[in-house]
Amino acid sequence: QTAAPAAAPVAPAYTPVSQSDLVGASTSDGWLMFNRDYAGQDYVPFDQINAGNVSTLSTAWTSGKIDIPDGFEGTPIVSGNYMFVTTPKDHVIAYNAKTGEKLWQYDYKIAPAAYKTLCCDTNNRGVAVYGSSVIFGTLDNHVVALDATTGKEQWNVSLAEPGVGYSITEAPLVVNGKVIIASGGGEYGARGFIVGLDATNGQQVWKTYTIPSPDEPGGDTWPKGMYQTGGGAAWMTGTYDADTNTLLWGVGNPGPWLAKMRPGKNLYSDSLLALDPDTGKMKWYYQYTANDTWDYDGVNTPQLADITYEGKSYKAVIEANRNGYFYAIDRTDGKLIYAKPFIHDTSILGIDKTGHAITNEELKPTLTKSIFTCPSFLGGKNWWPGSIDPETNMAYVPTLHACMTMVGVPVTYSAGLPFLGEKFEMKDDPTSPGQYGSLQAIDLSTGKKVWEQKSSYPWDAGTLATKGGLVFSGTVDGYLKAFDAKTGQVVWTSPQLTSGIISNPISYQIDGKQYVAIWTGWGGVWPIWAGKLAAPEVKIPRGGQLYVFALPSS
Numbered sequence: 001q002t003a004a005p006a007a008a009p010v011a012p013a014y015t016p017v018s019q020s021d022l023v024g025a026s027t028s029d030g031w032l033m034f035n036r037d038y039a040g041q042d043y044v045p046f047d048q049i050n051a052g053n054v055s056t057l058s059t060a061w062t063s064g065k066i067d068i069p070d071g072f073e074g075t076p077i078v079s080g081n082y083m084f085v086t087t088p089k090d091h092v093i094a095y096n097a098k099t100g101e102k103l104w105q106y107d108y109k110i111a112p113a114a115y116k117t118l119c120c121d122t123n124n125r126g127v128a129v130y131g132s133s134v135i136f137g138t139l140d141n142h143v144v145a146l147d148a149t150t151g152k153e154q155w156n157v158s159l160a161e162p163g164v165g166y167s168i169t170e171a172p173l174v175v176n177g178k179v180i181i182a183s184g185g186g187e188y189g190a191r192g193f194i195v196g197l198d199a200t201n202g203q204q205v206w207k208t209y210t211i212p213s214p215d216e217p218g219g220d221t222w223p224k225g226m227y228q229t230g231g232g233a234a235w236m237t238g239t240y241d242a243d244t245n246t247l248l249w250g251v252g253n254p255g256p257w258l259a260k261m262r263p264g265k266n267l268y269s270d271s272l273l274a275l276d277p278d279t280g281k282m283k284w285y286y287q288y289t290a291n292d293t294w295d296y297d298g299v300n301t302p303q304l305a306d307i308t309y310e311g312k313s314y315k316a317v318i319e320a321n322r323n324g325y326f327y328a329i330d331r332t333d334g335k336l337i338y339a340k341p342f343i344h345d346t347s348i349l350g351i352d353k354t355g356h357a358i359t360n361e362e363l364k365p366t367l368t369k370s371i372f373t374c375p376s377f378l379g380g381k382n383w384w385p386g387s388i389d390p391e392t393n394m395a396y397v398p399t400l401h402a403c404m405t406m407v408g409v410p411v412t413y414s415a416g417l418p419f420l421g422e423k424f425e426m427k428d429d430p431t432s433p434g435q436y437g438s439l440q441a442i443d444l445s446t447g448k449k450v451w452e453q454k455s456s457y458p459w460d461a462g463t464l465a466t467k468g469g470l471v472f473s474g475t476v477d478g479y480l481k482a483f484d485a486k487t488g489q490v491v492w493t494s495p496q497l498t499s500g501i502i503s504n505p506i507s508y509q510i511d512g513k514q515y516v517a518i519w520t521g522w523g524g525v526w527p528i529w530a531g532k533l534a535a536p537e538v539k540i541p542r543g544g545q546l547y548v549f550a551l552p553s554s
């Protein structure tokens with residue numbers, strides 16, 4: 001390249017990221033991983049932006065519109081002065097996080113076969129940073145490492161063929177020099193797995209299937225041979241307990257969807273797995289929904305929190321599950337602390353003496369029986385990460401309110417085709433018709449709702465809690481909002497942005513200035529699968545744009 005050097009961006013210096021930087025991510029000025037820190041709290045200890053001044057928040061810089069019509073689900077990662085983002089088509093872009101200057105762009109070429117096995121839109125939720133690498137997964141199942149300062153490829157490995165069911169949508173997590181990442185593909189019967197790759201060269205160190213073979217523990221919870229097409233995709237980034245060196249990772253729905261075809265608990269579908277990050281060996285598991293027939297993937301972020309419940313202290317892992325229950329589980333042994341419904345729920349009847357959900361067997365469809373149940377197959381909450389505020393002791397949870405009809409249909413497995421065995425249609429929740437979403441604050445020491453902001457739209461965006469006493473989240477019609485963390489009152493609404501928001505807001509500081517960043521870019525699962533319920537969103541313009549907000553300079 002001989003282009004005019006004066007126009008070339010001056011790349012800021014980059015400080016390589018170490019394992020101790022990742023362990024200390026919660027006190028960093030950046031946003032070093034998908035959920036900011038290993039605990040997965042999506043909380044920043046910054047209070048420059050607060051209830052007193054948030055009304056003056058304005059745009060510091062934007063990316064300009066990016067003309068891709070699919071859902072922008074990526075969480076920007078900020079390390080030093082660099083911000084790394086992904087587009088739904090596996091492009092990676094580096095910006096100067098302070099000025100918005102574009103530093104480089106890497107255009108991954110997705111194998112066309114990959115597009116036929118994407119259940120829920122074309123998307124990429126972001127990168128991981130480690131050493132001088134920026135690491136991400138692709139829809140055709142590669143994991144790629146780029147040089148953070150130049151965007152040049154360092155290594156590129158393939159985990160599975162495209163077109164047979166697998167696809168990677170999640171951001172990797174790096175622990176102890178290993179890139180931990182997993183596939184999606186539960187709707188295609190692809191047998192789920194999680195891998196640990198050597199971060200220096202991409203070589204596989206371990207691979208753990210989420211669905212056991214007959215000779216492994218849990219293998220007897222499947223009818224003969226069905227584990228091979230049993231789904232169980234671990235398609236959302238997990239978290240990590242550094243104190244006990246334990247990885248926590250959620251597992252999705254079993255395949256096929258029609259449970260009557262696979263009697264048994266179908267471990268480890270819809271479960272939380274505790275794994276050794278160095279070997280992939282399982283320490284314990286907790287199954288949220290046994291023998292699931294409703295697509296209640298157990299993949300929502302397992303968030304670490306130290307809580308008190310009924311007078312006792314626990315090292316807990318918190319998860320607002322797709323089955324509509326808000327769980328607190330002891331993260332030292334996988335035992336339930338409590339689980340409480342946070343939406344209208346007919347699929348789950350309560351919790352039994354062993355601490356597990358009692359599923360409503362009457363509301364499981366067969367080839368001849370159609371059922372109506374709540375929540376819908378998109379769950380009481382889908383993948384959008386919530387946040388945990390240690391000061392208010394609350395979890396801020398984006399929730400969905402809808403029900404569904406469902407009936408069995410004959411299906412046989414064929415690689416690369418949907419493996420469902422059910423037909424379904426989303427319906428209004430009779431207890432809250434026309435109200436498809438809410439943002440809820442839940443007290444960690446009771447599991448009970450403290451406040452709720454209802455919306456006619458689904459609540460399709462993640463949340464960010466800040467020490468400034470604020471909770472940020474986005475709306476389907478394109479507004480970023482700040483809520484008072486204690487009361488839920490709206491204290492700031494952005495101007496209407498170019499598209500709807502289905503991503504997770506982040507915050508970072510550079511040179512003593514606090515920024516809040518968010519992608520717009522409507523898409524994701526709702527417009528594809530919500531049927532008539534998604535009619536109001538047809539008018540929402542498509543295309544992505546990254547917005548970065550800050551207080552005006554005084």
Ligand SMILES: O=C(O)c1cc(C(=O)O)c2c(n1)C(=O)C(=O)c1cc(C(=O)O)[nH]c1-2
Pocket residue numbers: 073119120121123168169170183184185186187233235252253295297377378382383523524525526
């Ligand atoms: O079982 C799976 O493998 C799998 C994967 C994905 C994905 O990778 O995005 C989703 C789902 N399931 C799913 O059930 C779902 O509701 C969903 C929503 C979204 C999205 O990006 O909005 N992805 C997925």
Ligand SMILES: [Ca+2]
Pocket residue numbers: 186187252253295297
């Ligand atoms: Ca699924």
